[in-house]
Amino acid sequence: MQDFTDQFVELIKSTSTDLSPDVENALAAACKQEAKGSAAEGALATILENIKLSRETGRPICQDTGTPIFHVWYPMGVSQRSLREQIKSAVRIATERACLRPNAVAALSGKNSGDNTGVDFPTVHFDEWEHDYLKAGLLLKGGGSENCGCQYSVPSPEFPASRDISGVRKAVLEAACKAQGMGCAPGILGVGIGGDRATSMIKAKEQLFRPLGDANPDPELDQMEKRLHREINELGIGPMGFGGKTTVLGVKMAQLHRVPASFFVSVAYMCWADRRKIMTIKNGKVTIEAP
Numbered sequence: 694m695q696d697f698t699d700q701f702v703e704l705i706k707s708t709s710t711d712l713s714p715d716v717e718n719a720l721a722a723a724c725k726q727e728a729k730g731s732a733a734e735g736a737l738a739t740i741l742e743n744i745k746l747s748r749e750t751g752r753p754i755c756q757d758t759g760t761p762i763f764h765v766w767y768p769m770g771v772s773q774r775s776l777r778e779q780i781k782s783a784v785r786i787a788t789e790r791a792c793l794r795p796n797a798v799a800a801l802s803g804k805n806s807g808d809n810t811g812v813d814f815p816t817v818h819f820d821e822w823e824h825d826y827l828k829a830g831l832l833l834k835g836g837g838s839e840n841c842g843c844q845y846s847v848p849s850p851e852f853p854a855s856r857d858i859s860g861v862r863k864a865v866l867e868a869a870c871k872a873q874g875m876g877c878a879p880g881i882l883g884v885g886i887g888g889d890r891a892t893s894m895i896k897a898k899e900q901l902f903r904p905l906g907d908a909n910p911d912p913e914l915d916q917m918e919k920r921l922h923r924e925i926n927e928l929g930i931g932p933m934g935f936g937g938k939t940t941v942l943g944v945k946m947a948q949l950h951r952v953p954a955s956f957f958v959s960v961a962y963m964c965w966a967d968r969r970k971i972m973t974i975k976n977g978k979v980t981i982e983a984p
Contacts, residue, residue, distance in 0.1 A: 701783030708970040713983035723939035733937025759835040761815035826975035833968040841876035841962035856956040864958035874934015877964035885959040888949035897961035900945035
């Protein structure tokens with residue numbers, strides 16, 4: 694099969710150094726809303742300058758380039774094993790070129806592999822689809838934001854809640870309050886409802902690929918996304934926890950079927966640097982763009 698290693702290297706570089714327009718525009722709008730001379734405005738202005746310099750110099754947006762999480766959609770007949778090896782090779786090359794910081798350490802010893810590869814590192818999810826071309830998404834998930842993620846089994850001992858959309862709302866508000874300014878706010882929350890513990894969190898992280906201005910096809914979830922976005926920003930936590938009007942840039946939700954005994958609400962917290970890009974390889978043409 695064709696070797697896409699070079700294309701995956703370009704996807705990694707673009708994701709690491711060039712923030713998507715929807716996120717940058719949301720940060721710029723947030724900066725204008727904060728009080729003049731406030732710590733919140735100063736933090737957002739610094740973030741925007743950081744984004745500009747990163748794009749101009751081709752350097753990573755953040756020193757923590759995080760866990761590389763790939764989602765690959767491929768046509769019938771393409772080898773997952775070959776694609777995984779190409780992705781690993783691309784990660785090694787991107788690390789050598791300083792597009793990624795060496796982040797992969799053995800869980801117990803803490804020994805760094807030096808090239809961002811290891812046991813199930815990077816993370817790769819595969820889906821065979823009906824199209825005759827390949828599409829790959831990459832999310833660079835920083836450690837600080839990952840530490841702010843959480844999962845609740847509703848009803849939770851931490852707060853009273855019912856197994857319905859109202860209970861989901863309480864779980865997400867609880868997660869936002871616990872995060873405070875940690876995880877480099879303003880953040881973006883991906884929410885997975887239902888499933889088992891693993892699939893619920895995977896679904897939550899998938900939501901971080903969605904454009905900030907999109908509408909959820911589920912009317913009930915769309916209404917709740919907008920409500921939570923407003924309510925979390927009313928908490929006054931603000932950028933970096935300095936106080937202010939912008940605690941989150943968006944809330945994105947999806948649901949899965951579940952067994953009757955379980956009701957999981959998983960919250961994937963992403964920092965302001967929502968570094969994600971989509972690469973499409975079709976008829977020999979490669980495009981890398983924001984979701």
